[in-house]
Amino acid sequence: MxxxxxxxxxxxxxxxxxxxxxxxxxxxxxxxxxxxxxxxxxxxxxxxxxxxxxxxxxxxxxxxxxxxxxxxxxxxxxxxxxxxxxxxxxxxxxxxxxxxxxxxxxxxxxxxxxxxxxxxxxxxxxxxxxxxxxxxxxxxxxxxxxxxxxxxxxxxxxxxxxxxxxxxxxxxxxxxxxxxxxxxxxxxxxxxxxxxxxxxxxxxxxxxxxxxxxxxxxxxxxxxxxxxxxxxxxxSPTEKEIIAALEIVDVMKEAAKMGKGVVSLHGKMVDKPIIERAKRVLETAKVTGQLARIEDEYYE
Amino acid sequence: MNKIKNFEAFNPDNIENKIESYITHRIENNKIVGSLEEAIKKSGLKDGMTISFHHHFRNGDHIINNVLKTLDRMGYKDLYLASSSLNVCHEPLIEYIKSGVITQIDTSGLRGPLADAISHGIMENPVIFRSHGGRAAAIESGELKIDVAFLGAPSCDPLGNANGYSRDDERANDVICGSLGYAKIDAEFAKKTIILTNHIVSYPNIPFGIPESQVDYIVEVSDIGDPGGIMSGATRFTTNPKELLIALSASKVITNSGLFRDGFSIQFGSGGASLAVAQFLRQPMIDRNYRARFALGGISGSIVDLHEEGLIEKLLDVQSFDLKAANSLKNNRFHQQISSTYYASPMNLGAAVNQLDIVVLSALEVDVNFNVNVLTGADGIIRGAIGGHQDTAAGARLAIVVVPLLRGRIPCVVEKVNTVVTPGKCVDVLVTDYGIAVNPARKKIIKTMKENHIKLIDIKELQNIAITMTGKPKAIEYKEKVVGVVTYRDGSKIDEIHQVVD
Incomplete structure (x- = not known):
């Protein structure tokens, strides 16, 4: 962690x-x-x-x-x-x-x-x-x-x-x-x-x-x-940042299934450094305890 | 059929001096007497009777000591002294106890050398401790009968309209105390009321705390108290990080309690952490566009700030804590002086404490059953006052007690409090620097807190943490003799305080 x-x-x-x-x-x-x-x-x-x-x-x-x-x-x-x-x-x-x-x-x-x-x-x-x-x-x-x-x-x-x-x-x-x-x-x-x-x-x-x-x-x-x-x-990451990070991680999982390394999300390119930042945001949010709450709402 | 009283026939000769006093009565027909001795003589005070005082001059009070000095000189003995509270400055009373001038004391609290002497058994009879509401009820019910009330007032007109300030005579504000809330009940029920004032102001002294209809004699004295001891400029918010942490946690309990809404009401007890809670509620109130309907009780400058900012609509002031509060009472239209009955009497269904949503209270100790001690220290010696603790805890919908887990090496969350003052049944939430504990009987509060992600801790766990750091304190040794009877606000006995072993 x-x-x-x-x-x-x-x-x-x-x-x-x-x-x-x-x-x-x-x-x-x-x-x-x-x-x-x-x-x-x-x-x-x-x-x-x-x-x-x-x-x-x-x-x-x-x-x-x-x-x-x-x-x-x-x-x-x-x-x-x-x-x-x-x-x-x-x-x-x-x-x-x-x-x-x-x-x-x-x-x-x-x-x-x-x-x-x-x-x-x-x-x-x-x-x-x-x-x-x-x-x-x-x-x-x-x-x-x-x-x-x-x-x-x-x-x-x-x-x-x-x-x-x-x-x-x-x-x-x-x-x-x-x-x-x-x-x-x-x-x-x-x-x-x-x-x-x-x-x-x-x-x-x-x-x-x-x-x-x-x-x-x-x-x-x-x-x-x-x-x-x-x-x-x-x-601490903002709620907006955490949700955006969750979206990025999600969209990349989908992309990986299709063998793609770069995808577009809300009209913006998502590639490796962006994913890495998103993962860092989520890791931080996990430690601060924000993730559990926001994840619940996000997946609902 | 109605019984018809035998009315006496009207006799115009019974109208006293109507014509003769046409020019002079303003000067001659008043209640001012030449000296305190004269007022005492006129009052009909006798040995064994009950005299009363208020504590609005706090630690700057000179009234009690000066009156007792005079009573001693006049040879009085065996008096029952009923004061709304007593302070460190009342050390001289020790001598009057020793000489038999005072044989019984009835008060909200005791501090300093007098408290120490009483804890060591100086008095034959135990001191009776009452909450502010409990005292009001005892006076109203006749359980506590006051023969002569000696009430200090910074301003009084020649007919007895007395107050803790003056709106139009600035001279009277040299020694200002704001509300005379605790004195009102004495004036109303005492057989005789003597006002001691350092400023005779012109009639009518309005607004008044005590109306002339309840005043018998007025004595002009040069000294009612030390302004510095009566009140400081403005109670500053604490900068102690521990107290701020506790206050922040308490504010989170409040904002997540479900009672934090537009139109809520609140009281902040004295003490750094408790007063600082106001500072942490300000922003959430602004953010959510909430205004409190009223703040109650002892009013401090920080509450006045919120009032003047429009965040608290009305202030119900039984005791002004600082100069800023006293000046606000003088100047602000919706800052109202109230009596202890209005504030907290259990005999009064409409008492303001019963309208209270939230109260934040301090404590010396809290035990695992949520009983609170605000009277005796870890050495068993009396060092506090009940104040409105019992009353607000019983009346408010949410009673929060704030206390540090440790004071120095002394644990404040304990297995059993030295003295039960406020029963655990009335305490909902305990906020410490080591965590927040909710009374297990309050299932709804626990549920609400959990839903709002407020982390809770079992009160027994808090007590354990304290013990691991301090070790188990040695039990206090007491003697058989009872030096204090702690009454609950309904007049029953909730606990006893025993003489300490030297």
Whole structure:
């Protein structure tokens, strides 16, 4: 089944109440943070809270990811020591500049997996790209490990590196977004967009979500549950799209019986890429639960 | 045959001072007395009698403490204090309980140090808790007889037309409380009614919350309360994501309940999640071109916004929650002040709660039988008020209770509530952040929810989830002594509150 990553909610690892209750929000992925939202003197606390929560709390079928600290100062290794043996979370590596960062992290993860008697490769990884180097190396990063499930843009650090700042419309991020998207698609993994931090600017948020959907992103990191609904709305296929997809799949089944590869539907040509898009729409609709309802009505 | 009463013969001499007062009566013939002491003396108050108050000044109230101070100074003992509710600011009452000035309390709720002291057994007699409707009925039936009502009012004319605001004298709006809904019944039934006001305004003070015909004495005082504690600017919608999630779920229950239609009626109880439901109903109302016929109960600024936008036609206001609501009552034609009888009395078939489609209520705890506790905390100590909970749950066609599954480390969906306040029989739907549970007795609601693809969860499952996260809490230890009697709105006893062990 297709794994949706439309919404990835940041949860500060040392905020016990948020960690405990994170499961209540209708997001696809929860991303518990040990890095920037946790101050230095809270790192141990956050690791402990996360470890206990992940052990006890049932987050149902949500994808669980932990953003660890950098491996360059030893903190990232401690994070991994705590988390990997649980066998429950994917690891998001921050500030990934090159494929070597992924390789280093992977080899540390592999050591722990072996030590714990886990199957090597169980732990999935994500990489956040937050620098000019990272953007330019996006292709090799995305291909650096079979463990990778996605790459994500981290805009705040990137714009600093680029000597600019974020603006409405995100002109300054256009190259990075395109680069990351191409790299992700080339490697067959998810592309996740950066956070939108002004909680009160829901209009600006909406237009950014619409833009990244149009670019081809799979979803977006979010910092507050208030942002969930807009993303879900924009990233879920409309009823019209689902019905059109059902029609396309139907008409192609008929065509296949007759040995045809191209047919016409409502006066428009339907060929392979269109069928593939229709199938993707249906897969998404299946996961969102929309398909069951619409299919009933469609076949009636 | 009719008995004919022996009428007394008319005597023109019995008309008092008609000619002599021609010029002066406006000044002299009024109900203003020089001091609170004088009013108390004139009222005929004696030891052992019942005095009453309202709680429209909420946590900014200075009336109760000041009146008790005077009564104490005057040497009164053994008084029965019946207030529509009591708050954190009423801590000084502890001293008057200790000194025997007050020997019995009758209220909707208790909070803060006074509640704590009572939970620890400071009083000989248990406190009687009543819902707002239950209190109205008890007063109407004579079960609760008020001898002297001390009612604070931000505006009052010399003859006793009193109100929580003034439409024409802006001075009186420095300390504004909006509706005097809970005080109306006291004024109507008390043997003597004393208005304490900080603003004597010109006659006639209309509109009035309390008419002069029900007022005996007026005392002008410099201080009735702290405006900041009485009300804030406007109750802001919560930004707490958990409360918003609960509110969103509750709004979905409402829009899929079958009761959401043009002309529906609704009440939002106090509490972040409950008030936020209004915000999530706005768009569906606009989309479907629905207008609510009325909103009832405590009115907050967010409800006023919907009213002013034309989405709610009428507001029936027993208590104005914030400045925006109070100003709306002052300015808006279809924002009506109502009494607690009109609102919720079980003796009144026409009570507004019986006309209510939907109510959204908060809770401290709910148990697997849908019983609700809004009075005692997880430590067994009194920390809440019944308010209109029982009344609206019984009256509304759809009673929704919103509660987070956990508050910190405390589970709020439990096997058995500490104190039963609203019986599970009256609760239809429980909305939590971990799912929506419908009372299994409500087969129709369950069917409607399922048809509309609303995912439901068994309430016992919710309780299990809570327990897996918090562990099973240790039972609260109580002593034998009963410190509170919780009445149901019909006057029967629904539960008891016992003294806590230190």
């Amino acid at each position: 297709t794994k949706l990553r439309r919404t990835m909610l940041f949860v500060p690892g040392n905020n016990t109440s948020m960690v405990v209750n994170a499961g209540i929000y209708p997001v696809d992925s929860l991303m518990f943070d040990l890095e920037d939202s946790v101050s230095l003197d809270q790192k141990d606390n956050a690791r402990f809270v996360l470890h206990e929560a992940l052990k006890t709390i049932n987050y149902q079928n949500k994808e669980l990811i932990v953003r660890i600290n950098s491996l360059s100062n030893g903190m990232g290794q401690t994070d991994l020591d705590y988390l990997i043996p649980l066998g429950k979370v994917a690891i998001r590596l921050p500030k990934t500049d090159s494929s070597q960062d992924i390789i280093d992290c992977e080899s540390y993860i592999e050591k722990i997996e072996k030590r714990c008697g886990m199957k090597v490769g169980t732990t999935k990884m994500m990489a956040a790209i937050e620098s000019a180097n990272g953007v330019l190396n996006a292709y090799s990063i995305a291909h650096a490990s079979k463990r990778l499930i996605g790459i994500a843009l981290g805009a705040e650090d990137l714009v600093t590196d680029l000597h600019t700042r974020r603006s409405p419309g995100g002109l300054e991020l256009s190259f990075a977004r395109s680069m990351i998207l191409m790299a992700a698609r080339s490697a067959g993994i998810s592309a996740i967009d950066t956070v939108f931090s002004d909680l009160n600017d829901m209009e600006g948020f909406r237009s950014e979500v619409e833009m990244i959907k149009q670019l081809g992103f799979d979803g977006k990191s979010i910092i507050n549950p208030r942002q969930i609904e807009t993303i879900v709305e924009i990233f």
